[in-house]
Amino acid sequence: MSSENPVETLQRNLRDLMRQNARAGRVVVAVDALDADAASTFADAFAAAIEVEGTAVFRESLADHADDVRDRLVAPFRSGEPFSGASAAPADAVLVVSGRFLHTVELRKLWNFSVWLESNPPVGAARPELPDAEKHYLSESRPRVAASVIVENSDPAHPVQVFGDFC
Numbered sequence: 160m161s162s163e164n165p166v167e168t169l170q171r172n173l174r175d176l177m178r179q180n181a182r183a184g185r186v187v188v189a190v191d192a193l194d195a196d197a198a199s200t201f202a203d204a205f206a207a208a209i210e211v212e213g214t215a216v217f218r219e220s221l222a223d224h225a226d227d228v229r230d231r232l233v234a235p236f237r238s239g240e241p242f243s244g245a246s247a248a249p250a251d252a253v254l255v256v257s258g259r260f261l262h263t264v265e266l267r268k269l270w271n272f273s274v275w276l277e278s279n280p281p282v283g284a285a286r287p288e289l290p291d292a293e294k295h296y297l298s299e300s301r302p303r304v305a306a307s308v309i310v311e312n313s314d315p316a317h318p319v320q321v322f323g324d325f326c
Contacts, residue, residue, distance in 0.1 A: 165317045170208035172320070173308060177209075177272040185237050186253045187269060191261035191302055192276035193293055195220070197312055201276055202257035209253050217245055221258035226265075232256065233269050262302035275306035277321065278313045 177188065190202035199220050206216045219232055235242035236254045248254070260266075262273065279286075289297070296302070303309055309321040 166204055166315070167208070169310070169318050169320060170204050173205060173274065173310075174208045174212070176308065181271045183251050185239070185248055185250070186271045187233055187236065188253060188255045189261040189266075189270040189273040190255065190257040190276065191259065191273060191306065192257075192278070192312070193259060193289075194276070194278060195223075195257070195259050197276055197278065197315065198257040198259065200315065201274070201310070201312065201318070202255050205274070206253070206255045209255070215249050215252040217248060217252065217254045219243060219254065219256045221256055221261070223259050225258065228256070228266065229269060260296050260300070262300045262305040263296070264300065267300075267305045270307075272308075273306045274308050274310055275302045276310050276312040276318075277303075279311065 177186070188202075188205070190198045190205060192198040192201070202218065202220075206218050210216045217236065221228060232242055232254065236248050236252075239247050239250070241247050261270070262275065267273065303323055309323050310318050311321050312318045
């Protein structure tokens with residue numbers, strides 16, 4: 160049995176995947192889920208995995224439908240100006256944001272890399288009915304398609320990357 164922590168292993172793998180396309184500069188990452196707390200916990204661990212490589216990391220949790228995210232966070236972060244109570248980001252830094260509804264058409268273009276967290280009920284358990292806002296988001300924004308990476312997070316101690324292609 161391996162002594163590897165599955166969460167840390169996945170976080171390192173995702174960090175390395177992010178770095179394949181964004182080697183340097185100010186990078187913005189979104190962690191999106193229907194469960195804001197799960198997104199926040201996952202984003203904290205992802206930020207820690209990035210920090211281990213010596214990169215400056217900034218963390219923000221967003222409220223639903225954070226329409227000001229571009230002006231309040233992303234634009235100042237990318238330009239190296241102070242933002243949201245934080246000091247200016249160095250030339251090579253990562254901003255990790257978490258929340259719900261982060262893959263809307265208006266927001267998805269802000270992220271250099273994004274994670275969609277899924278959580279499925281145990282096998283045989285009934286799937287709970289989603290509120291209308293969540294149903295609309297899933298059908299209109301299609302976060303599973305828009306995200307850079309899909310992670311099945313039903314067991315947060317053992318998250319698994321899901322490959323959404325069918326080839």
